[in-house]
Amino acid sequence: MTPKKYQVNLGADITKDLTEDQDHKPAPKKSKAKETAPPAGSVPAPMTLEQIAAVGPDRRRQLNCGVPEDLLLHRRTALYREDHGLGATRQNVVALAVDEWLRARGY
Known part of the structure; x- marks a missing residue:
């Protein structure tokens, strides 16, 4: 039986061959911020809290994460x-805060 190859298209011609040797290590990433930034046009325009509040439930997607109780984020x-x-x-x-945090880091 020959192994099956799977390719995943992530929009930037990135493919992953799942049959590669598991010991194969990827090339080290370059540390320049310019090269790690997302492609132009992939980051939506920022939104205000009022704009986020106006987004209906049919245009939302759940983001579940556990947060340390010690930060008292719920309160x-x-x-x-x-x-x-x-x-x-x-x-x-949370939507506004995560968006601002990612933008500040170039994502």
Whole structure:
């Protein structure tokens, strides 16, 4: 029986041969930020908290993550919501914060 080859197209002609030797190590990544940035046009325009709040449930996708209790993120986001209104739900605040964090790092 011959092994099957699988190719995954990630939009930038990146393919992965799943039948490669498992000991094969990939080439080291270059550390220049310019080369690690996403291709132009792949990052959407930034959104405000109000714009995020206006996105309906049919255009949302779940992002589940465990966070350390010691950071008190649930309580702090609840307090932020009280100070800034109903559009500042936890999910909207997290969406805005993660987006800003990724943009600051070039993603």
